[in-house]
Structures are given as C-alpha cells and as structure tokens.
Amino acid sequence: MAYKLIFLGSPGAGKGTIAQKLAEHLQIPHISTGDIFRSNIKNRTPLGLQVESITSSGALVPDELTIALVQDRLQQHDASTGYILDGFPRTIPQAVALDNLASIDIAINFVVPQEVVIARLSGRLTCSGCGRGYHKIDFPPKTPNVCDICGNALITRKDDTMEAIQYRLTVYEKETAPLIQYYQEKHILANLNSNQNLENVFMELLQTLQQVNK
C-alpha cells in the first residue's frame, strides 16, 4: 500500500529507525531531511558546506532551503505514489508549504518521555556509510563499531553531544511541537507510543495504518 506519511516527534523518538523498517516493508522511499543534509555534508557539496555548522549545533536549517529541497525530492519518480517524510515538516511554514505540494494521508506522532530520548541519543551510533542507527546498549552492532549491513565504521553524530541534544529538544518544543495541533485540526494526526520495544512500535504503527482509508 502506498501511503504518503509524515513522521513527527522529538529528536531521538525513533522516527528514523522505524521509517527505515516501514520503507522496506511498504517499498516506498524514506525521505529524511536530516539524512539528506548529512549526505551533502559528507560529500562536501555547496549545500553541505552551507548547513554543516547549523546542523552540528542542533539549530534548524532555514525554511526556504529545506522546502526547496523537499519540493525537488518529491518530484522524483520514486516518490510519485507514496513516501515517508521523516523530520519534515518541522515548522509551521514548512507544513503550510507541504500542504501545497502533497496530500498527506496521516501524520504519525512518535510519543516518548524526554528522559528516554536523552538516553537514546546519548548512546546512539550511526553508520558513516549507510546511515543506519545503532545504540551502544540497546542495539549494539554484531562487531563493535562496525555496521552490520555495509561494514563501514560507526560514528557518534556531531549533534549527539549533550549540549546539542538539549538545544535540539528546546528547538523541538518551540518550532515543531505546534505541528501536533496543526495536524490534529486537519484530522490526520495519530499518536504512536514509541516508548516500547521496536517490534511493538512497528506493530502498533501497522495497526494504525490499517485504519487509514486508501
């Protein structure tokens, strides 16, 4: 089934981990603005150089830049019938812009307490090659510091320092949390309990999607 989905929720809520799993399950693209920025930074593109210091600090990239990036990505062939937008929109202007670009089926709000988020982010490891996420304690790789999938080294993201985590949470409350009400008022918001093991989060998500009229 080809849904057009938004994954909302605070940093570390588990959006990226579940988006990857659902994208494989539904065979639709996982469009993560954070991943797109990180890939540009890694490849030293003009966009990467422009956003590197912004993303490392935990601040948001300007709306105009982010909206143009997503607009371009949604026009690509693989996104013609469905996709998961992970980490976009993140501000009201981005949500308004998206309204003009797409008809979203459902916005999934990943709900998890802040202390859990901090524990998740401070233990996160990310593959420097494919971007897959691990956790030092909860989801360690089979071989220490090596990605199970592509064999590249695991790194700690620059914005996973305690200072940047705290800042990202502040930015989330101010800029992104208002989107919960935005999508509630459009009657397309579904809350998902992300404070449970991955299998249960995924199962609850599939049940939620079954209720969407397609």
Ligand code: AP5
């Ligand atoms: P982005 O990459 O989107 O970062 P984020 O929103 O801070 O989200 P995270 O990747 O930190 O969290 P997540 O919810 O995906 O959690 P994950 O699944 O990894 O954005 C990075 C930066 O790019 C932004 O700060 C900004 O600068 C810029 N940017 C991006 N989009 C933008 C936009 N639209 N506008 C402007 N700027 C933008 O899980 C976290 C950890 O928890 C992992 O270790 C994982 O293994 C573990 N975990 C996950 N689920 C579970 C579970 N159920 N149980 C136990 N552990 C779990």
